[in-house]
Amino acid sequence: MSRGKRIYALDTNVLLHDPTALFRFEEHDVFIPMKVLEELDEKKNGSSELARNARQASRFFNELIEGAGRGGINGGLPLRNPGGVSLGRSDARGKLWFQSKPGNGNGSPDNQILGAVLALREAQPDTPVVLVSKDINLRIKAGIQGLSAEDYENDRALDDFALLFAGHAELPDNFWPSHPELRSWAERGRTYYELTPRKHEQWYPQQCLYLPGENSVELRVLSM
Numbered sequence: 001m002s003r004g005k006r007i008y009a010l011d012t013n014v015l016l017h018d019p020t021a022l023f024r025f026e027e028h029d030v031f032i033p034m035k036v037l038e039e040l041d042e043k044k045n046g047s048s049e050l051a052r053n054a055r056q057a058s059r060f061f062n063e064l065i066e067g068a069g070r071g072g073i074n075g076g077l078p079l080r081n082p083g084g085v086s087l088g089r090s091d092a093r094g095k096l097w098f099q100s101k102p103g104n105g106n107g108s109p110d111n112q113i114l115g116a117v118l119a120l121r122e123a124q125p126d127t128p129v130v131l132v133s134k135d136i137n138l139r140i141k142a143g144i145q146g147l148s149a150e151d152y153e154n155d156r157a158l159d160d161f162a163l164l165f166a167g168h169a170e171l172p173d174n175f176w177p178s179h180p181e182l183r184s185w186a187e188r189g190r191t192y193y194e195l196t197p198r199k200h201e202q203w204y205p206q207q208c209l210y211l212p213g214e215n216s217v218e219l220r221v222l223s224m
Helices: 012-017 019-023 034-043 050-068 109-123 135-143 161-165
Strands: 006-012 029-032 095-098 127-133 148-150 168-170 183-186 191-192 210-211 217-220
Touching: 006 012, 006 109, 012 019, 012 034, 012 050, 012 095, 012 109, 012 210, 019 050, 034 050, 050 217, 109 127, 109 135, 127 135, 135 148
Parallel strands: 006 029, 006 127, 029 095, 127 148, 168 210
Antiparallel strands: 183 191, 210 217
8 A cells, every 4th residue: 555644444434424435535545344335224214314325435446446447446536525515625536445355254343344454554664554443442442453533523523515515415205306307318237316495405526416306316426
């Protein structure tokens, strides 16, 4: 991994709290244990904020992989702020790394994540490794193992625009009928919609829009 940088290993609860955490470590690298991906997958169903954040984190991962090509995973994926996302003073310039070697599949999820980060520290002895978690008990366990650990607090410094982005907007039941001008098309396995927002529809690029219920749908604003 890159020399002269810290490597921040993210716990699942950080991404469930703020999916944009991936891009908030400036020039430093970010490491994602395999167990974190599994837990995000387990949390992705439903219309709760945690479920939406889990899906958004997975979309960020997918976009980074598609942008660099799957062959680039082993060399680290360049982290660049997603288009239309304001992150205040943050400007991602590091790389994203995934756990590539299988770890110990036994024990609690916390212990599996901790084991992956300890293995990373052993593999990268010249680069400071920091575990970032909102779980105080996991941070205590890390400290016992001599591993640096921090709470995730970057969101406290977000500017107003970033706060607006981080939110999710629920669409009304009559959303589709209220947009007869809507145009849709499919491209590379995705469905795109183009419409004219009404005055009360104050959306922002990268904002998540969703319709709950039996025919639920989740949309992402690409541009305004």
